[in-house]
Amino acid sequence: MGLASRLSRHERQRRVMRKIREQRTLPRRESDPGSLLEYIPRLSPQMRRPDHLAGLAASFERGLHAPGSVRDCWSVAVRFGKTTLVHHAVPWILDHDPTRKILYVSYAHGFAAKQTGRMKELAQRAGILLRGRRRDEWTTKAGGLVKAAGIGGQLTGEGFTDIILDDPHKNRAEVESRVIREGVVEAFFNDVYTRRDPRGTNIWIVHARWHVNDLMGVVTRMESNPFAHNNLPALEGGESLAPWLFDAPQLRELEATLGPYVFSSLYQGRPRPRGGTLFVEPTLTALTTPANYRLAIGLDLARSSSTRADHNAAVVMRKDLDRGYHDILEAVRARGTVTDRMRGDELVDEGFLRLLVRVVRTCPDAALCMYAAEVEMGFVALLERELSAALGYDVVIHAMPIAGDKYMRAQPYAASWNRGLVRIPGRASVADGQREEDRQRDGWQSALVGEHVDFTGVKGDEDDQVDAAVAAHDFLNQEQGTSLEEAMAAVRRVH
Numbered sequence: 001m002g003l004a005s006r007l008s009r010h011e012r013q014r015r016v017m018r019k020i021r022e023q024r025t026l027p028r029r030e031s032d033p034g035s036l037l038e039y040i041p042r043l044s045p046q047m048r049r050p051d052h053l054a055g056l057a058a059s060f061e062r063g064l065h066a067p068g069s070v071r072d073c074w075s076v077a078v079r080f081g082k083t084t085l086v087h088h089a090v091p092w093i094l095d096h097d098p099t100r101k102i103l104y105v106s107y108a109h110g111f112a113a114k115q116t117g118r119m120k121e122l123a124q125r126a127g128i129l130l131r132g133r134r135r136d137e138w139t140t141k142a143g144g145l146v147k148a149a150g151i152g153g154q155l156t157g158e159g160f161t162d163i164i165l166d167d168p169h170k171n172r173a174e175v176e177s178r179v180i181r182e183g184v185v186e187a188f189f190n191d192v193y194t195r196r197d198p199r200g201t202n203i204w205i206v207h208a209r210w211h212v213n214d215l216m217g218v219v220t221r222m223e224s225n226p227f228a229h230n231n232l233p234a235l236e237g238g239e240s241l242a243p244w245l246f247d248a249p250q251l252r253e254l255e256a257t258l259g260p261y262v263f264s265s266l267y268q269g270r271p272r273p274r275g276g277t278l279f280v281e282p283t284l285t286a287l288t289t290p291a292n293y294r295l296a297i298g299l300d301l302a303r304s305s306s307t308r309a310d311h312n313a314a315v316v317m318r319k320d321l322d323r324g325y326h327d328i329l330e331a332v333r334a335r336g337t338v339t340d341r342m343r344g345d346e347l348v349d350e351g352f353l354r355l356l357v358r359v360v361r362t363c364p365d366a367a368l369c370m371y372a373a374e375v376e377m378g379f380v381a382l383l384e385r386e387l388s389a390a391l392g393y394d395v396v397i398h399a400m401p402i403a404g405d406k407y408m409r410a411q412p413y414a415a416s417w418n419r420g421l422v423r424i425p426g427r428a429s430v431a432d433g434q435r436e437e438d439r440q441r442d443g444w445q446s447a448l449v450g451e452h453v454d455f456t457g458v459k460g461d462e463d464d465q466v467d468a469a470v471a472a473h474d475f476l477n478q479e480q481g482t483s484l485e486e487a488m489a490a491v492r493r494v495h
Contacts, residue, residue: 033095033126036060040088043126050081052242055230059204060089064096067161068200071227073216075269077234078208080242086166086206087115090146091123093162098128098142103160105192107170107184109136109150115166116148152187159197165205168215172262173404175210185218203227209265212273231269256419259411274407279452283420284445287327290320295366297359298472299397300464301352301383302335311335312352313464314359315448316366317472326422326473331448331465332359357390369475371409371467372399398475406467407457413473417452422473424449 033039036057041049050057056074063070076082086104093100104119106112117135124130129141136148149155151168168184169175193203205216205227220229234241235251246254255263260278265271298315311333318327334352360366368387372380380399387395403409416422424445451465 033092036089036092039092043088043122050085053081053085056082056085063162063202064093068202070202070204073205073220073227073229075209075216075231076206077241077267080234080245082206083166086164087118088122090119091126091128094123094128094140094144095126098140098144100162101145101160102162103147103149103195105149105151105165106167107151109148109153112148112150116146119146151184152191155191155195159195159201161197161201163192163195163201163203167207169207169210172210175214181211181213185215188215209269209271212271233269234267256415257412259415261411274457277453278410278414278455280418282449282452283423284426285423287423287425290322292321294319294321294476295363296472296475297363297366297368298468299368299370300467311464313468314356315465315468315472316359316363317469317476319476324421326416328422328424328469330359331444333464353386357387360391367398367475368395369398369400370471371402373402400471400475410457410466410470413470416473
């Protein structure tokens with residue numbers, strides 16, 4: 001093929017691509033682009049006008065017309081469209097004023113670049129004239145700029161007229177780490193807040209709440225010039241913020257699955273401090289055997305010889321597969337540890353193991369389960385051998401991988417308890433200041449309930465029976481479908 005033919009073919013391809021881009025691009029308007037809420041469905045016809053985010057949209061409009069006037073925090077539940085609104089807010093700002101310089105910050109540069117790439121596509125669709133091929137940094141022909149950055153990343157160059165922080169915290173595990181959480185706050189003040197334009201800079205911090213001391217919690221409580229705090233809870237007065245996205249029954253189901261600690265923060269924008277009580281008063285009733293059920297014995301063992309005051313605990317739980325009740329049939333515990341009763345390779349325990357053997361013989365159909373770290377699997381195998389020798393048949397302990405700390409693991413179980421789905425037989429008295437010996441004399445119910453109503457998840461609490469009950473509850477629900485690990489994975493996927 002000759003040079004002229006190749007050039008002709010190349011020109012035809014350019015004309016075709018130009019026509020495709022023109023078809024994808026809205027006609028350029030001479031009039032004002034209008035409000036942000038109107039702009040979104042006009043730019044993306046497949047989308048519904050997000051009236052539930054009218055307050056957040058109004059905040060962007062205020063910043064457009066009064067540069068430097070906005071220092072707003074907006075707490076919005078996950079999957080309620082906040083990032084999609086931000087996607088459209090950036091081209092909307094540039095459509096009004098293509099000279100604006102906008103910094104978009106998220107938890108990682110790669111994630112932020114993906115979002116600014118989407119903004120670039122929308123800006124092109126709106127007919128805004130752009131320069132540059134990169135998705136993480138691009139300019140308008142009028143001199144405007146959009147730049148992506150990860151929190152804590154290198155930021156150099158000129159200041160910005162508009163700064164948007166969208167999801168600066170990556171996930172629950174990182175925000176629960178004090179070091180990582182405080183690192184995000186420090187990066188904001190050192191690297192982001194200092195990139196303001198001398199003529200005035202609007203700052204929006206938009207994320208679902210995670211922790212009382214997440215970035216939003218810190219900047220809205222500053223003694224000097226705090227940021228304005230705005231919260232849009234997913235569920236208020238029994239009504240959903242956006243029922244076409246998640247209706248009230250769906251949100252209640254999420255609350256039951258995730259537990260009050262997670263739901264209150266991620267969906268309600270009201271994070272709870274750790275150390276507060278998690279369990280309400282128990283559901284006490286006469287229990288009858290259901291027609292269709294499954295049994296589990298949850299275990300929690302005192303593994304360290306340095307904590308002789310700890311208990312070994314076992315909780316027998318029966319799940320009614322038809323009605324969803326979790327009935328606690330018995331709980332046993334014994335002080336001391338198991339690991340400090342070793343003679344060579346032999347495990348010797350004259351207290352808890354004897355109790356556990358009795359419980360297993362009483363409920364031979366129950367599965368034994370516990371949470372165990374990988375380093376504890378050898379100990380689990382040793383306990384299996386000792387129980388097998390005592391019972392005369394092979395015993396299997398279902399060791400579940402640990403997901404999060406004990407406070408986080410307790411969330412789904414606490415949700416079931418607080419909804420009355422965890423039931424205890426008979427009566428239990430748990431008077432304030434009641435001694436441990438008195439509780440023991442009142443029966444296992446009182447000791448069990450006492451641990452639950454006092455449980456805060458703080459290290460040092462007496463919580464062995466709670467941990468054992470959590471293991472039984474999660475094992476029985478794993479068999480049915482939803483585990484804590486799966487629930488937290490769902491949160492990570494939607495956020």
